[in-house]
């Protein structure tokens with residue numbers, strides 16, 4: 001767990017007069033569970049949007065496994081091995097759990113439009129492998145009973161789980177989770193924590209945004225704190241949460257309750 005998998009250098013973006021991120025330099029090591037915390041409007045989701053190619057930075061660089069991905073498009077970044085979930089769960093309406101996960105496997109497939117149109121041998125064998133991979137994930141993450149259920153009709157905790165498994169189905173090594181515990185009850189949150197730890201055991205690196213400090217304290221190897229677009233501190237939970245600037249800007253009662 002020593003090599004950085006993701007590094008930002010002086011990453012900045014402004015929207016008109018709003019400096020949403022200002023010279024943020026972060027380093028996330030391979031295999032870590034890394035937490036990003038900070039008050040509402042601090043720039044956390046903007047950070048994810050930059051790292052996944054949805055926004056382009058005004059200044060600064062992003063490297064993934066040593067490769068400069070700053071100007072790549074969102075689908076190119078996903079193909080390289082980065083995937084995400086959203087603050088408001090975004091599952092495909094009218095599609096089953098299987099279909100939601102299966103569609104995500106297509107980031108790993110290597111055939112063109114021509115091959116798919118004429119159902120070439122390569123297309124067919126890759127489709128078979130994609131189905132097998134989807135079934136393996138469904139079994140592994142204990143979703144078999146829900147395989148043919150409409151994903152968007154499931155309870156919140158299960159929807160979140162399907163969204164995370166869908167991120168895995170892209171073949172991602174690095175997974176961003178934007179407030180994964182939002183809207184979950186304590187039992188669902190405990191299940192989620194186990195799921196995230198399990199992803200780490202499978203050599204995935206996790207970068208998550210979260211306000212639930214029990215979750216952050218319970219599973220994060222390192223955390224970073226944003227405040228008005230600036231990085232206040234980065235390091236192990238116990239060190240960062242003792243930083244007076246961090247306590248003043250964000251933690252307050254959250255820290256006492258964690």
Ligand SMILES: Nc1ncnc2c1ncn2[C@@H]1O[C@H](COP(=O)(O)OP(=O)(O)OP(=O)(O)O)[C@@H](O)[C@H]1O
Nearest residue numbers: 015018019020038039040041042043044045046047
């Ligand atoms: N597309 C956009 N256009 C204009 N301003 C934006 C845009 N996206 C984000 N911002 C602004 O950037 C700042 C940071 O927002 P961001 O959503 O990243 O905060 P956050 O830390 O994720 O907050 P929360 O915890 O509430 O989700 C805010 O002032 C927000 O209004």
